Amino acid sequence: MALSAKAPGSYTVKSGDTLGAIAEKYDTTVGAILKANPQISNPNQISVGQQIKLPGASGGTGGASPQPSQPKPPPKKPPPKKPAPAKDKDDDKDSKAARKLVFPLWKKPTASWKDGPRYFGCPRSGGRKHGGVDLYAPFGSKIRAIADGVIIRPPYFFYDGTNALEVFHPGVGVVRYGEISSSKRVNVRAGQKVKCGEHIAYVGLLDSLGMSMIHFELFGERARGQALTQMSGPYRRHPALKNPTPLIDKLHRLTFK
Numbered sequence: 001m002a003l004s005a006k007a008p009g010s011y012t013v014k015s016g017d018t019l020g021a022i023a024e025k026y027d028t029t030v031g032a033i034l035k036a037n038p039q040i041s042n043p044n045q046i047s048v049g050q051q052i053k054l055p056g057a058s059g060g061t062g063g064a065s066p067q068p069s070q071p072k073p074p075p076k077k078p079p080p081k082k083p084a085p086a087k088d089k090d091d092d093k094d095s096k097a098a099r100k101l102v103f104p105l106w107k108k109p110t111a112s113w114k115d116g117p118r119y120f121g122c123p124r125s126g127g128r129k130h131g132g133v134d135l136y137a138p139f140g141s142k143i144r145a146i147a148d149g150v151i152i153r154p155p156y157f158f159y160d161g162t163n164a165l166e167v168f169h170p171g172v173g174v175v176r177y178g179e180i181s182s183s184k185r186v187n188v189r190a191g192q193k194v195k196c197g198e199h200i201a202y203v204g205l206l207d208s209l210g211m212s213m214i215h216f217e218l219f220g221e222r223a224r225g226q227a228l229t230q231m232s233g234p235y236r237r238h239p240a241l242k243n244p245t246p247l248i249d250k251l252h253r254l255t256f257k
């Protein structure tokens with residue numbers, strides 16, 4: 001799609017759009033878009049055909065005052081690639097306990113798990129923080145075990161019409177594969193061993209958002225078998241919750257190099 005030189009005041013949401021992608025396209029941020037569009041209560045919840053006021057445009061009701069146009073900064077250059085450190089303790093540990101690792105999807109996710117509403121720690125409604133990363137993929141895509149492991153809890157109701165599945169992967173931790181399909185299911189039972197790469201679930205569909213993804217959560221081993229969703233703390237999760245971003249980065253690198 002061609003981007004006109006003059007930024008329009010509003011944008012019509014098209015199929016496949018996310019607020020993150022729109023923000024990037026118009027050189028703004030999701031936060032600024034949300035500020036200019038107080039009608040959007042859930043950043044995940046935008047629909048095709050919806051009009052979104054672009055920050056800085058006049059005539060809206062968002063209360064954001066028009067901003068003077070600023071000279072565009074030069075495009076960011078990626079930082080020079082550093083050679084991989086010779087010794088990485090975590091890698092050593094993983095190579096002992098989990099020799100094989102693979103990305104949970106056969107194809108790359110359709111959006112980065114490090115921006116938009118998808119990243120770990122992203123603010124959610126009610127002051128909660130996002131306790132995992134979201135890997136966008138078409139509804140019904142196969143999900144595989146990222147390493148050898150054992151099923152802790154077979155699929156149970158999770159969120160917005162989707163299920164979750166908990167697997168302990170030695171050397172990695174407890175993984176909750178969240179927002180998996182409740183209609184398309186793989187039969188797994190508690191205590192069952194799974195192999196790295198084994199098909200364990202399908203990507204689910206969030207009923208009210210019409211979106212599909214894996215919501216991927218990672219915990220330390222001590223969370224095994226305990227309630228992962230809790231009422232306290234910014235994440236409302238078991239205190240052994242970890243940021244899964246470095247793991248997902250690594251799986252992606254290993255699988256799609």
Ligand SMILES: [Zn+2]
Binds near residue numbers: 132133134214215
């Ligand atoms: Zn999520």
